[in-house]
Amino acid sequence: MKTAAKTKKKTAALQLRPLRLPDRTVTVLPNGLTVTIVERGPLPLVAVRYITRAGSVFDPADRLGLAELTARLLRRGAGGQGAEELAESVDYVGASLGAWAGEDSFGLSLNTPVAHFDAMLDTLARVLRRPDFPEHEVALARRRTLAQLANALDDPDDLADRALVAAVFGQHPYGHETIGSKAHVEAMTRNDLVRFHRERLVPQGAHLFVVGDVDGKRALAAIERVLGDWSGENSGQLAVPVWSELARSGDVVIVDKPEQTQAQVRIAAKGVYRGHPDHSALMVMNSVLGGSFTSRLMQEIRVKRGLTYGAGSHFDQLAHAGTFAVSSFTKTETVPELIDVALAEVKKMRAKGPKPDELSSAQRYISGLYPARLETNESIAAALADMALYGLPADWVDQYRERIAAVTVKVAAEAAARHLPDDDQVIVLVGNAEQLKPQVEGYGRVSVVPAAQLE
Amino acid sequence: MIPKELKPLADSVVEAKLPNGLKVRLLPSSAVPTVSFYTFFDVGSRNERPGITGISHLFEHMMFNGAKKYGPGAFDRTLESNGGSSNAYTSNDMTVYYEDFMSEALETVIDLESDRMRSLQVTPKMLKSEREVVIEERRLRVDNEIAGMLDEELGTLVWKAHPYRWPVIGWMKDIEAITREDCLDYFRTYYAPNNATLYISGDFDPKDALKLVKKYYGAIKPGPKAPPAVLDAEPEQKGERRAEVRHPAQAPTLMIAWRGPAAREHETLVLDVLQYVLSVGQSSRLVKSLVFEKEACVSVSIDWSWRKDPGAFVAAMELKPGADARAAEDALYAELERVMLEGVSERELQKAKNNLAAQLLRELGTNNGRAHALGHYEQLLGSWREGLALASRYETITSDQVKQIAAKYLKPARRSVVTLVPTAEAAA
Numbered sequence: 024m025k026t027a028a029k030t031k032k033k034t035a036a037l038q039l040r041p042l043r044l045p046d047r048t049v050t051v052l053p054n055g056l057t058v059t060i061v062e063r064g065p066l067p068l069v070a071v072r073y074i075t076r077a078g079s080v081f082d083p084a085d086r087l088g089l090a091e092l093t094a095r096l097l098r099r100g101a102g103g104q105g106a107e108e109l110a111e112s113v114d115y116v117g118a119s120l121g122a123w124a125g126e127d128s129f130g131l132s133l134n135t136p137v138a139h140f141d142a143m144l145d146t147l148a149r150v151l152r153r154p155d156f157p158e159h160e161v162a163l164a165r166r167r168t169l170a171q172l173a174n175a176l177d178d179p180d181d182l183a184d185r186a187l188v189a190a191v192f193g194q195h196p197y198g199h200e201t202i203g204s205k206a207h208v209e210a211m212t213r214n215d216l217v218r219f220h221r222e223r224l225v226p227q228g229a230h231l232f233v234v235g236d237v238d239g240k241r242a243l244a245a246i247e248r249v250l251g252d253w254s255g256e257n258s259g260q261l262a263v264p265v266w267s268e269l270a271r272s273g274d275v276v277i278v279d280k281p282e283q284t285q286a287q288v289r290i291a292a293k294g295v296y297r298g299h300p301d302h303s304a305l306m307v308m309n310s311v312l313g314g315s316f317t318s319r320l321m322q323e324i325r326v327k328r329g330l331t332y333g334a335g336s337h338f339d340q341l342a343h344a345g346t347f348a349v350s351s352f353t354k355t356e357t358v359p360e361l362i363d364v365a366l367a368e369v370k371k372m373r374a375k376g377p378k379p380d381e382l383s384s385a386q387r388y389i390s391g392l393y394p395a396r397l398e399t400n401e402s403i404a405a406a407l408a409d410m411a412l413y414g415l416p417a418d419w420v421d422q423y424r425e426r427i428a429a430v431t432v433k434v435a436a437e438a439a440a441r442h443l444p445d446d447d448q449v450i451v452l453v454g455n456a457e458q459l460k461p462q463v464e465g466y467g468r469v470s471v472v473p474a475a476q477l478e
Numbered sequence: 479m480i481p482k483e484l485k486p487l488a489d490s491v492v493e494a495k496l497p498n499g500l501k502v503r504l505l506p507s508s509a510v511p512t513v514s515f516y517t518f519f520d521v522g523s524r525n526e527r528p529g530i531t532g533i534s535h536l537f538e539h540m541m542f543n544g545a546k547k548y549g550p551g552a553f554d555r556t557l558e559s560n561g562g563s564s565n566a567y568t569s570n571d572m573t574v575y576y577e578d579f580m581s582e583a584l585e586t587v588i589d590l591e592s593d594r595m596r597s598l599q600v601t602p603k604m605l606k607s608e609r610e611v612v613i614e615e616r617r618l619r620v621d622n623e624i625a626g627m628l629d630e631e632l633g634t635l636v637w638k639a640h641p642y643r644w645p646v647i648g649w650m651k652d653i654e655a656i657t658r659e660d661c662l663d664y665f666r667t668y669y670a671p672n673n674a675t676l677y678i679s680g681d682f683d684p685k686d687a688l689k690l691v692k693k694y695y696g697a698i699k700p701g702p703k704a705p706p707a708v709l710d711a712e713p714e715q716k717g718e719r720r721a722e723v724r725h726p727a728q729a730p731t732l733m734i735a736w737r738g739p740a741a742r743e744h745e746t747l748v749l750d751v752l753q754y755v756l757s758v759g760q761s762s763r764l765v766k767s768l769v770f771e772k773e774a775c776v777s778v779s780i781d782w783s784w785r786k787d788p789g790a791f792v793a794a795m796e797l798k799p800g801a802d803a804r805a806a807e808d809a810l811y812a813e814l815e816r817v818m819l820e821g822v823s824e825r826e827l828q829k830a831k832n833n834l835a836a837q838l839l840r841e842l843g844t845n846n847g848r849a850h851a852l853g854h855y856e857q858l859l860g861s862w863r864e865g866l867a868l869a870s871r872y873e874t875i876t877s878d879q880v881k882q883i884a885a886k887y888l889k890p891a892r893r894s895v896v897t898l899v900p901t902a903e904a905a906a
Contacts, residue, residue, distance in 0.1 A: 040511050066839050067483055098760065106770070107761060114759035115829045117836030136836055163770065170776045170798040173728045177624055282726045285617040315563065316554045326551065329610030332618055352618060384559035391561015391580035394510045398844045 039428070042394050044420050045403065048239055052247065054254050055227035059407055060242050061234040063400060067137045069235030070400035071144065073151060074408045077129035077223035079201040080263055080343070086215055088203015090124035092164060093219050097122045097131070099160040102153040106160060109146065118143050120150070124201050127342040128412050129223065134401060137236045141245050148249035151224060156216045168208050175202075176474045179280060183287035183350075183453045185477045186278050190449045191291050191346050193270025196263060205478040219259075227256035230411045234400040266344040269293055271449045275469045278477065279456035286454030287352045288361055290369070292444035294338045294345035297413040303426040304438035305338055310385035311377040311435075312336050312368065312443075313349060317384070319368050324351055330361050336369075338442075342413060347442065355455055359462050362450065373443040376436020390424035479870045480863065481835075487842065488866050491852070492684040494691075498700045499672025502691050503862065505679035505848050513680030514846040515577045515587050517595075518853040520675075521668035522571040523646045524708050524786065530660050532648015535568040536612050537664055541575065542566075543604040546597035550604060553590055560586050570642055571786045572857050573668075578846055581681040585690055591676075592694035595669060600661045609653060616647050625794070627723050628733045628896050635719045635894035636735045636790050639711040670701025675856065679849035710787045712737070719894040724901050730803040731898040732775075732795040734810065736888050741784035741858040747868070748883040749791055751875050753782040754830035755822050756813070757793075761829075763813055768795070774809040775801070784858050791887065803897050814888050821881035835869040 047061045082089045098113075098120065099106040113120045118135035120143065131151055135143040175181045185200055192198030202208075231250070233242050269292065295301060306314075313320035313336025324334040334351035349369065353361045377385070397403055397420070410419050449467075452459055456471045463469060480488045492504040523534050542564070544550035557564055562579025577587050620626035630645045637643035647653070678687055715737065739745040756764045757780040768774045775795040782791045795806050841847045855865025 042511075065483075065486070066843055068836075068839060068843070107766060110760035110766075111829075114761045115825065115832060117829075117832035119759075134840070136832075136839075163773065166773065166798070167769075167776055170729070173799045174776065174796060177727050179622060283622050285614065285622050315558055317551070317558050322551070325611055326607070329607040330614070332611055332615035353614060354617060380559075384555070387561040388558040388563065391583065392512070392563060392578060394580070395512045395578060395844070395846075398510050398512075400843075 039390060039424050042397070042421060042424065044397065044406070047407070048243075050243060052226065052251060054251070055229070055256065056250060056253070057230045057411070058243060058246055059230065059232045060237070060239045061232075061403060062237060062239050063234055063403070064236045067236050068400060069135055069137050069140050069233065069237055070404045071133040071147060072232045072404040072408050073131040073147070073229065074128050074412055075130070075224065075229035076127065076257065076261065076412070077259070078125045078127040079199065079203075080126050080196045080341075081223070081259055081261070082196070082199070082203070085207065086211060087199045087207040088168070088201070089211060089215055089219055090129055091201045091203065092168060092208065092211055093216050094122040094124045094129065095164050095168070096156055096160060096216060097150045097154045099164065100155040100157045102149040103155070104149065109150070113143065113146060116143065120147060122150070126197060126201065130408070132401070132404075140237060140242070144245055145249055148253075152253055154220060156213050156220075158213055161213045161216065165208055165211060168202065169205060172202060172205050172208065172478050176478060179283060179285075179287045179453045182278050182280070182474060182477060183289050183451055186276055186451045186453065186472065187289045187291050187348065189477075190271040190274065190276050190451055191269055192266065195266045195270075195344075197266065197341060197344060198270070221255070222259040223257055225255035225257055226250065226253050230408060232404040232407050234404045234407075263343040269447060269449055272447050273449070273467045275450045275452065275463050275467045277456045277459050277463070277469065277471045278451070278453040279471055279473050280453055281455050281457065283355070283454045285352055285354050286358050286452050286459060288358060288365075289348055289350055289451040290362070290365055290448055291346055291348040291451065292448040294347040295340060295442060296343055296345050297340040298415050299340070299345070301438045301442065302340075304430050304434045305442060306389060307382060307385045307427060307430045308372065308377055308435040308439050309336055309338055310389055311381045312372050315385070315388055319372070320349065320351070320365060323364050323368055324361060328360070328364065330357050330364070334365070347444065355458050358452065358454070358459060362463070362466060369443055370445075372439050373445065374440075376432060376439050379432050382430070382432050382435055386427050386430065389427050393424055480866045481869055483839070484842070484866045487848070488863065491862070492688065494688055496671065496692060496696055498696070498698055499670070500695050500698070501675040502688065503675065503677045503852055503856070504684040504687055505677065505852065506682060506684050507679065507845065507848070508681050510845065511581050511681050512845055513579055513581050513584055513587075513678060513682055514849045515579070515591065516677040516679075516849040516853050517575045517591060518675045518677070518857055519573045519669060520673045520857065521573055521705065522569050523644060523648070524570050524641045525668065525705065526641055526644070528644075529652060530656050531644040531652040532612070532646070533656050533660055533664055534573055535647050536609065536653060536656055537661060538566050538568045538573050538575075539608045539612055540600055540605065540661060541594055541598060543608060544599050544601070545594040546599065547593045548590055549599070550601075553594065556586060556590060557583075562587065568646055570646060574853065576846070576850070584682055584687065588690050588694045592698065595671065595674065595695070596698045598665055598669070600658055600665070602658055605658055605661065609656070612647070612653055613650070616650060616653065620645065620647060624725065624727060624731055624898055627725060628731060628898055631721050631723050632733050632735050632792070632894060632896045635721055635896065636737055637712060639713060640787060641708065642785070642787065642789070667701060667705050671695060671698045672700045673705060675853065677849040677853045680845040708787070712788070715892050717891050721896050722899050723896060724899045727898055727900040729799040730797045730801060730900060732797070732803055732806060733792060733896045734807070735790040735792040735894050736892050737788050738782065738791045738887050740788050741786060742860060744871075745883050746784055747871055748875055748879050749782050749887070750834060751827065751830045751872060752817065752880050752884055753780045753791070754833050755817075755826050755880070756780055758833060764793075764810065767813055768806070768809050772809050774806040778810070786858065807895065811890070814884065818881060818885040818888065821877040824877065827875070827877055827880070831869075831872045831875070834872050838868060
């Protein structure tokens with residue numbers, strides 16, 4: 024006991040040691056590409072990240088999944104170099120080069136041993152500037168994507184998230200997953216990809232981050248050499264309509280998977296966009312509600328009742344909108360019990376906010392682990408990219424823990440009252456609909472969707 | 479030989495062994511103000527027997543449910559309120575616990591970890607509740623997940639006698655039947671300090687840290703007797719083994735395994751190289767041929783996880799709806815045969831070595847990664863130095879060795895094949 028008391032005293036007096044993003048040099052090239060370089064050892068590795076505002080939210084309404092299909096194809100032939108040769112040259116040196124489409128952004132990332140930095144940067148530039156989109160590769164990527172869409176119907180967790188996005192956003196451009204849907208992927212042609220590339224993958228307004236064991240001046244010269252004469256600005260649609268309301272508020276959507284003995288459960292509501300003024304308060308409050316092992320949801324659902332292996336809540340914050348969701352799973356028979364406990368915890372938090380000791384524990388939990396997010400070249404590049412993409416203030420990282428520490432019980436409670444749902448929510452279940460339906464009729468209008476409808 | 483870029487890491491490691499047998503490895507680094515604290519217990523599902531399969535994993539859960547000083551719930555509450563988080567995993571060979579936290583909390587974490595090693599409490603109430611949690615985990619990962627179902631079936635094909643035969647999470651009936659006495663006996667035997675090693679990595683002074691370890695762990699008594707040895711009684715396989723799993727699904731899936739060598743064998747490293755040549759990156763042989771050229775499958779991967787006793791080299795293929803599983807299998811075998819007959823090119827060989835070296839460097843990029851890597855290598859290779867020197871051992875591997883090892887291990891008569899056969903109900 025003596026030691027425990029001593030420890031307590033020590034942690035109470037704890038001061039946060041200053042945390043700073045490493046020094047960086049920022050150069051805007053004449054073509055509008057912002058280049059940020061961080062010299063950082065000791066391991067002889069470099070991470071490079073290109074990011075631009077061309078995520079799935081901008082997919083044309085009849086081509087949902089276009090950004091992601093483009094990402095899949097960039098490496099499959101560029102500048103006259105075939106997919107195989109290109110892949111081999113990257114794999115050979117122990118590098119990795121990938122492209123991805125998120126909801127808001129389109130990106131490329133490269134990790135390479137520093138000895139091959141110049142050569143790999145060449146490859147990145149070629150893939151980014153001059154993808155060939157060979158017809159046979161387009162057809163192949165389409166077939167693979169369609170197979171993945173079909174096979175994903177066997178993954179209950181994935182199905183729940185797909186159904187959730189649709190139930191929350193409906194017809195809004197955020198209302199589809201980045202991979203798109205069967206009908207749209209089937210319809211995509213090489214012309215769609217060429218156009219996407221021409222209109223969206225450009226230097227103007229885009230960012231390139233280089234973090235690793237490089238000499239800054241040399242790295243910048245190398246970038247200017249391969250990207251300096253690149254030109255173009257984003258000529259696609261850049262406005263995102265305002266999302267006004269939850270598409271299926273008050274509904275219970277059951278995705279039918281008759282063979283399941285366990286049901287996936289999601290309870291979703293409106294949340295906040297990335298960079299919202301209530302961000303810190305919500306992170307602290309949600310940590311208490313469902314963001315850690317000691318959180319109320321985990322304790323009530325898993326630890327006290329043994330209903331599940333995992334339970335939590337999360338604010339998914341996108342550039343233009345956001346969601347709040349509780350996620351868990353339990354055997355079919357205990358689904359109502361789990362929903363009751365989860366809803367009660369959300370309501371309680373909404374009404375009363377966190378307790379002082381919960382608040383201070385959550386603040387320490389978030390702050391203590393925060394520096395570990397800046398441990399690798401990749402994670403530093405990703406943090407810098409997020410700041411650029413979401414227009415976060417320059418001290419976003421350096422002052423993150425201070426802002427978390429400034430949250431009071433009152434502020435957290437107000438944020439809970441403002442942003443947690445009262446009754447404006449939708450419940451999504453994936454499981455045996457025949458058994459689930461009679462159990463959940465009291466929670467709202469129940470509709471049953473065959474899994475195949477989500478392909 | 480440890481390469482020069484890893485020399486500073488190797489030289490910074492402080493090693494110690496307490497009189498009670500607890501081994502300690504300290505890896506100081508001031509790059510970020512956090513610490514990762516790993517405890518490796520030399521026990522896993524390999525040490526179980528029929529009737530209590532899954533006890534290693536269930537026990538891992540129980541370790542978070544209260545000890546003498548820090549009662550139920552106090553472990554995570556104390557840790558999180560000190561700016562840390564914890565997790566753990568159980569494998570066939572070992573049980574591993576870790577905490578990541580801000581460096582100021584080091585003493586608290588040592589107090590927490592030593593408390594549960596000294597005086598874990600297994601109450602009937604906590605056991606009952608945790609058993610339900612584990613049953614839901616099993617439903618999630620095995621009973622409602624195709625890969626989990628197939629993997630479980632595959633284990634029973636590959637191993638007839640060795641404990642690798644059963645899944646780490648255990649058979650459902652065993653999870654339901656494990657008693658409190660089983661748990662207590664298990665704790666006494668396997669959770670003694672002489673069966674554990676600590677790996678502490680991050681921002682601390684090694685002298686202070688060692689003092690704290692001695693202060694908190696020093697008085698814990700060693701186990702009454704050494705844990706019983708595990709006998710590998712696995713008989714020689716005399717022909718292909720096949721099984722089907724019939725389950726509603728969109729498409730067939732294949733898992734094919736060959737029993738390989740134990741982690742400490744040099745041949746294990748040759749299979750690492752082969753794994754990279756076959757399946758890592760878009761230019762690897764299987765991805766190039768089966769996914770992009772022949773479209774025999776949507777994805778293919780090889781899992782060659784080192785184990786204390788001979789483990790399995792496992793190929794997994796996800797197919798398209800309506801695809802012919804037999805044709806996909808044949809396409810895979812044709813590629814393997816090519817390696818057995820012709821070996822691999824010098825360039826492919828070098829590519830694999832470059833990737834294995836780069837992979838190791840990346841793994842060592844974080845406090846958590848360093849502590850885990852050293853523990854993993856020491857448990858499986860007998861020494862963490864061996865792990866840091868891997869790149870130079872890979873360098874000695876030749877195309878001929880790859881060819882010989884492929885021919886020795888990946889023969890048709892040594893394989894086990896599990897096919898997921900989609901049943902009609904699931905047809906979309």
